Amino acid sequence: MAIKPEEFNFAKHDQFNNAMIPGKFARALRTCKIWQFIRFIVLNIKMLIVVSKSH
Amino acid sequence: MARLLVLGGGVAGHTAATFAADWLGRDHEVVVVTPNAKWNWIPSNIWVGVGQMSKEEVTFDLDPVYKKAGITYKQAKAVSLNPEGSGSSDKPYVTVEYTGQGKAGNSEEVTYDYLINATGPKLNFGATPGLGEGSQLGEHTVSVCTADHAQHAADELTKVLDKMRKGERQKILIGTGHGMCTCQGAAFEYIFNVEHEIRKAGLRDMADIKWISNESFMGDFGMGGLHMKVGGYVVSSRIFTESLFAERGVNYITGAHVNKVEKGKVSYELLDGSMGEETFDFSMLIPPFAGVGLKAYNKAGEDITDTVFAPNGFMKVDANYTPKPYEEWKASDWPLTYQNPTYKNIFAAGIAFAPPHLISKPAKSPNGTVINPTPPRTGMPSGIIGKAVAHSVCDLIKNGEGAPLHEASMAHMGAACVASAGKGWLDGTAAAMTVYPVVQDFEKYPGTGRDTDYTFGEIGLAGHWIKHILHYLFIYKAKLKPFWKIIPE
Numbered sequence: 022m023a024i025k026p027e028e029f030n031f032a033k034h035d036q037f038n039n040a041m042i043p044g045k046f047a048r049a050l051r052t053c054k055i056w057q058f059i060r061f062i063v064l065n066i067k068m069l070i071v072v073s074k075s076h
Numbered sequence: 077m078a079r080l081l082v083l084g085g086g087v088a089g090h091t092a093a094t095f096a097a098d099w100l101g102r103d104h105e106v107v108v109v110t111p112n113a114k115w116n117w118i119p120s121n122i123w124v125g126v127g128q129m130s131k132e133e134v135t136f137d138l139d140p141v142y143k144k145a146g147i148t149y150k151q152a153k154a155v156s157l158n159p160e161g162s163g164s165s166d167k168p169y170v171t172v173e174y175t176g177q178g179k180a181g182n183s184e185e186v187t188y189d190y191l192i193n194a195t196g197p198k199l200n201f202g203a204t205p206g207l208g209e210g211s212q213l214g215e216h217t218v219s220v221c222t223a224d225h226a227q228h229a230a231d232e233l234t235k236v237l238d239k240m241r242k243g244e245r246q247k248i249l250i251g252t253g254h255g256m257c258t259c260q261g262a263a264f265e266y267i268f269n270v271e272h273e274i275r276k277a278g279l280r281d282m283a284d285i286k287w288i289s290n291e292s293f294m295g296d297f298g299m300g301g302l303h304m305k306v307g308g309y310v311v312s313s314r315i316f317t318e319s320l321f322a323e324r325g326v327n328y329i330t331g332a333h334v335n336k337v338e339k340g341k342v343s344y345e346l347l348d349g350s351m352g353e354e355t356f357d358f359s360m361l362i363p364p365f366a367g368v369g370l371k372a373y374n375k376a377g378e379d380i381t382d383t384v385f386a387p388n389g390f391m392k393v394d395a396n397y398t399p400k401p402y403e404e405w406k407a408s409d410w411p412l413t414y415q416n417p418t419y420k421n422i423f424a425a426g427i428a429f430a431p432p433h434l435i436s437k438p439a440k441s442p443n444g445t446v447i448n449p450t451p452p453r454t455g456m457p458s459g460i461i462g463k464a465v466a467h468s469v470c471d472l473i474k475n476g477e478g479a480p481l482h483e484a485s486m487a488h489m490g491a492a493c494v495a496s497a498g499k500g501w502l503d504g505t506a507a508a509m510t511v512y513p514v515v516q517d518f519e520k521y522p523g524t525g526r527d528t529d530y531t532f533g534e535i536g537l538a539g540h541w542i543k544h545i546l547h548y549l550f551i552y553k554a555k556l557k558p559f560w561k562i563i564p565e
Contacts, residue, residue, distance in 0.1 A: 042322050064508050
């Protein structure tokens, strides 16, 4: 059975073996334009709240 | 007419000077002394360093902006400070040496009523043999601390990519060049932008990329790490950071004090006292920061540098500098107003103020070598402090010496940080993070020292869009274009 892309790096180094590596779906969401547009709005609101609390 | 003298034209100095000029109007004078002819949006230097932006895109000429704002601009570096004046006058002054405007090398005594020291850091390449000499970049490594350095880094990276195309495997080492560096974030951004460019070029299999850092654990970032809400969990930045390194196949060395750089090789000491070496074909190592080396003299001409500045060259302000163990550190140790305790008409902002202690837990190797990140004071906190200090000075000028001062403690303010992990409108990513407050307050937030409702992190394309938009937004603001004041720091 072929190794899954997200599992490939686990074998590369001991340092990576205990890390949390995103799977195919999580990686796809990171550059999914529709999802990221929603996150863009959410992140901006969250950041503006922190900025307003800091001034 | 009062004169406010601002030393430095970086984020803190530029923010302070432009707001002060706006608030004071033409009734008072604002003078900026900075050795640079151009303003640099430093966070975008990492994109210059991978050839994705030009030097011109991250800089602009200061002269026309200061003319528009009614600010007197002197392209010069501050050499010494006489806060009590001289034998012949009680007027305090700063001795400056011109670096441009057709007067390079000439000295001048610039008097002031109020002084804001926002000189930023000296890039102390000389702290590590081989990394460079004094503030000069060495020949073995590259840097992204200035736009010129970043351009040089991009040129060297191009050569490395060409070698990979010819089938030559390359070792890339990126991180911090000394045990007491700050600004791990810039190196973090650069390593992932380099990895992104190599991957885009289809050469990822030809590169071994390694991170070397003085942080005792991944994700410390000079702030003792942070706990943030991710996917419904509260997780340590260590897990968040190690995950990204594992995903991108980037190995790492932590707790390292780089003590020597030679051609193609660094030597380092680890927190456990062991020594190691790492070879490289291309290396970007951030230097440690120090104060710019400003001297201070009293009326009699005696050296009072130790009174005004801390041993690291940064200016003493209203912080609690009493040495005490980590367990006794408090949020209240951090300065509120940034006023010098000895000379009340002097303030410091941004990197130029001396922090009371580290934010990260102090660490030392068994050999006695100090290996811990120093506190970050760049970006958003720098701008907020610059504005608060300018506000205080304007109130003192307009309302007299009894005017209350404005506060901007790093233990009370948050910071938004967007760390690029690769540039591209459709395939770029960045870690968008906020931390609140910057300095942990374990009395107010006993669990993690911070409010986890306002401390979060997320990697994705949206983060890249934010970082790229901020690039244009902050350059627009710094150029004082219409409505610049409504853009927050």
